[in-house]
Amino acid sequence: MPVLQVEHLTTNYKTLRGWVQACDDVNFEVEKGEAMGLVGESGCGKTTVALSLLKLLPSAGRIRKGRILFNGNDLVKMSDSQIRKIRWKGIAIIFQGAMNALNPVFKISDQITEAIKIHEPHVSRTQSRERVEALLEMVGIDKTRANNYPHEFSGGMRQRALIAMALAANPEVLVADEPGTALDVIVQAQILKLLRELKDKLNLSMVFISHDLSIVAETCEKLAIMYAGQVVEYGDTKSVFAKPLHPYTQGLLGAFPSIKGERKKLVSIPGQPPDLLMPPTGCRFNPRCPYVMDVCKKVDPKILPVDQSNHLARCHLYPQE
Amino acid sequence: MKFGLKRSKKEQQSSSSASVEGENTRPEAKDMTQIPSEYQDAIISARGLKKYFPVKQGFVSSIVGQQSFVKAVDDVSFYVRKGEVFGLAGESGSGKSTTGRLLLRLTDITAGNVYFKGKDISKLGPRALKPLRKEMQIIFQDPYESLDPRMTIKEIVAEPLRIQRLAKTEEEIEERVKQILTEVEVFPPEEYLYRFPHELSGGQRQRVAVARAFVVNPEFVVADEPVSMLDVSIRAEVLNSMLELVQKHQVSFIYITHDLALARHVCDRLAIMYLGKIVEMGPTEEVINNPLHPYTQALIAAIPIPDPDYRRGNLPISGEIPSPLNPPQGCTFHTRCPYAFSECTRNEPPLLEVEPGHWVSCHMIRKQ
Numbered sequence: 001m002p003v004l005q006v007e008h009l010t011t012n013y014k015t016l017r018g019w020v021q022a023c024d025d026v027n028f029e030v031e032k033g034e035a036m037g038l039v040g041e042s043g044c045g046k047t048t049v050a051l052s053l054l055k056l057l058p059s060a061g062r063i064r065k066g067r068i069l070f071n072g073n074d075l076v077k078m079s080d081s082q083i084r085k086i087r088w089k090g091i092a093i094i095f096q097g098a099m100n101a102l103n104p105v106f107k108i109s110d111q112i113t114e115a116i117k118i119h120e121p122h123v124s125r126t127q128s129r130e131r132v133e134a135l136l137e138m139v140g141i142d143k144t145r146a147n148n149y150p151h152e153f154s155g156g157m158r159q160r161a162l163i164a165m166a167l168a169a170n171p172e173v174l175v176a177d178e179p180g181t182a183l184d185v186i187v188q189a190q191i192l193k194l195l196r197e198l199k200d201k202l203n204l205s206m207v208f209i210s211h212d213l214s215i216v217a218e219t220c221e222k223l224a225i226m227y228a229g230q231v232v233e234y235g236d237t238k239s240v241f242a243k244p245l246h247p248y249t250q251g252l253l254g255a256f257p258s259i260k261g262e263r264k265k266l267v268s269i270p271g272q273p274p275d276l277l278m279p280p281t282g283c284r285f286n287p288r289c290p291y292v293m294d295v296c297k298k299v300d301p302k303i304l305p306v307d308q309s310n311h312l313a314r315c316h317l318y319p320q321e
Numbered sequence: 322m323k324f325g326l327k328r329s330k331k332e333q334q335s336s337s338s339a340s341v342e343g344e345n346t347r348p349e350a351k352d353m354t355q356i357p358s359e360y361q362d363a364i365i366s367a368r369g370l371k372k373y374f375p376v377k378q379g380f381v382s383s384i385v386g387q388q389s390f391v392k393a394v395d396d397v398s399f400y401v402r403k404g405e406v407f408g409l410a411g412e413s414g415s416g417k418s419t420t421g422r423l424l425l426r427l428t429d430i431t432a433g434n435v436y437f438k439g440k441d442i443s444k445l446g447p448r449a450l451k452p453l454r455k456e457m458q459i460i461f462q463d464p465y466e467s468l469d470p471r472m473t474i475k476e477i478v479a480e481p482l483r484i485q486r487l488a489k490t491e492e493e494i495e496e497r498v499k500q501i502l503t504e505v506e507v508f509p510p511e512e513y514l515y516r517f518p519h520e521l522s523g524g525q526r527q528r529v530a531v532a533r534a535f536v537v538n539p540e541f542v543v544a545d546e547p548v549s550m551l552d553v554s555i556r557a558e559v560l561n562s563m564l565e566l567v568q569k570h571q572v573s574f575i576y577i578t579h580d581l582a583l584a585r586h587v588c589d590r591l592a593i594m595y596l597g598k599i600v601e602m603g604p605t606e607e608v609i610n611n612p613l614h615p616y617t618q619a620l621i622a623a624i625p626i627p628d629p630d631y632r633r634g635n636l637p638i639s640g641e642i643p644s645p646l647n648p649p650q651g652c653t654f655h656t657r658c659p660y661a662f663s664e665c666t667r668n669e670p671p672l673l674e675v676e677p678g679h680w681v682s683c684h685m686i687r688k689q
Binding site for chain 1: 412413522524552553554555556557558560561579580581582583585586606609619620621622623624625626627628629630631633636638639641642
């Protein structure tokens with residue numbers, strides 16, 4: 001059974017002008033020890049999915065439909081006190097922007113200890129001290145730096161400290177929201193390597209959120225491509241890269257420059273992502289799609305397996321049942 | 322010089338030889354060993370360019386101690402030909418943006434010279450610079466901040482024309498604005514003239530910023546990370562229409578970026594910067610496919626590849642870029658270099674031409 005199963009997740013934000021459909025009918029599964037990449041541009045609902053998983057949505061956000069099954073238990077139905085037991089111990093999150101996610105007036109060790117203490121109140125001070133040192137060592141920070149403040153750390157070290165903190169209560173699932181963004185390439189490569197190693201060592205399941213296809217290509221076994229709040233393509237990383245089915249994925253791959261291989265002309269997708277307050281009728285990608293047909297403007301396609309494989313696409317180009 | 326810096330011998334030589342100001346500044350014979358003849362017919366060139374920012378200090382150390390400096394740009398020399406796209410790449414804090422601003426004289430130069438069409442502009446005052454501003458322009462990184470939210474698109478694009486008095490009548494201004502907006506594919510221009518920046522998407526905003534830079538027909542443009550704030554699906558489009566303008570008007574273009582994969586698709590020549598110095602410079606394909614400096618090699622090895630079958634080897638270097646306040650002695654890269662030997666900790670390696678047009682600053686290269 002998958003550790004995490006998301007079914008028909010629909011999260012909207014209430015605004016004065018109506019519901020913003022930030023996340024609409026999102027489905028995916030993450031197995032034990034597997035990393036799933038959630039890829040899309042800014043404003044496509046990636047972070048909303050992440051926040052929904054832990055029910056950390058801002059007050060305007062509502063999960064209006066769907067189920068989030070963590071080891072078979074539906075998180076959507078849980079009360080606040082129940083979900084608090086899942087957070088950090090079951091599912092932990094590394095937030096976007098390592099620079100701002102740490103509290104500047106507390107020592108790194110105190111911030112990690114706090115996480116341990118909340119979830120395991122009986123742990124003694126020396127034990128938690130040892131745990132903090134072990135965690136820091138695991139992410140490659142010298143334990144003598146435990147009593148430093150965040151401003152004494154470089155960007156890469158802060159990101160490492162955040163990873164250590166997320167792992168403080170031995171979670172089963174780690175949600176990483178853009179862990180490499182805002183870091184320099186070399187540091188980013190170090191952090192990604194660390195995450196890959198930790199995943200193998202601790203048999204972690206990961207939901208890896210990124211806007212960068214090349215980062216998830218290296219890190220994840222499975223991919224979900226999001227566009228305008230919906231998952232438009234879902235499958236093994238290898239098959240998505242080898243044979244992208246959805247026109248949006250095809251466009252994204254064409255827009256990505258590579259340092260290897262031939263120097264090709266970059267092609268972009270004309271137009272811009274829609275306003276999620278009033279998404280286009282039918283397929284949400286239809287105003288930008290090069291293969292648009294009449295049916296695309298009327299009927300919202302379902303996400304279905306193509307050629308009986310486990311590679312799914314949400315597109316009228318493929319038979320809808 | 323401004324802060325009473327101790328100048329190195331080398332720098333004194335170069336600045337004395339370049340002190341002959343005027344139209345025909347030619348490097349003297351002894352400089353020719355370091356500086357290729359291309360510098361003479363370049364549109365813009367920098368020689369021995371330096372920018373040291375003084376660091377704020379506490380009260381006591383400001384009296385007792387010595388003033389310390391952040392060496393943001395430290396002895397940088399390069400040139401850009403007519404119609405050429407020159408890339409400045411490096412990590413954050415490597416001094417690439419400061420270099421761009423120094424060339425445009427938006428920041429005061431500590432030492433060194435900037436030549437624009439053969440004329441030394443490094444010591445010109447604001448009044449003398451004003452007519453030059455129509456020939457050199459900049460495109461900033463963030464279109465959400467670089468456009469005045471209270472000005473209409475027309476006013477934003479027309480402002481350089483008004484300041485430089487390049488159009489006589491209001492009709493002419495509108496005509497020029499419409500024309501340039503069409504060229505950057507903000508289409509149809511009539512629909513956008515009286516809109517405000519907040520009504521436009523990020524991609525359109527950056528196109529307006531491009532239009533504002535190109536409306537005065539500049540000969541030299543600096544683009545500081547022009548597409549890093551944009552989404553991938555629209556990035557290529559903005560970039561392509563910018564490059565079309567560059568080609569059409571034969572503009573000398575400096576493209577500042579941290580993204581080598583993108584730089585490869587944009588630039589004719591590429592310079593890699595590390596802690597205020599150029600460590601490698603050459604034709605783009607040459608630098609990317611045959612990197613000679615260990616830092617360039619590491620940078621390229623660290624770039625993620627959009628191919629799930631690609632397996633990354635171990636990273637050749639560890640750690641992060643040291644503080645520019647206290648850069649390492651000798652070669653600034655030796656603290657992270659896997660090949661560092663005793664020479665590297667003592668002497669700074671000169672930038673040498675290893676193959677035609679391919680310059681590297683590394684002791685390893687000299688040894689061979």
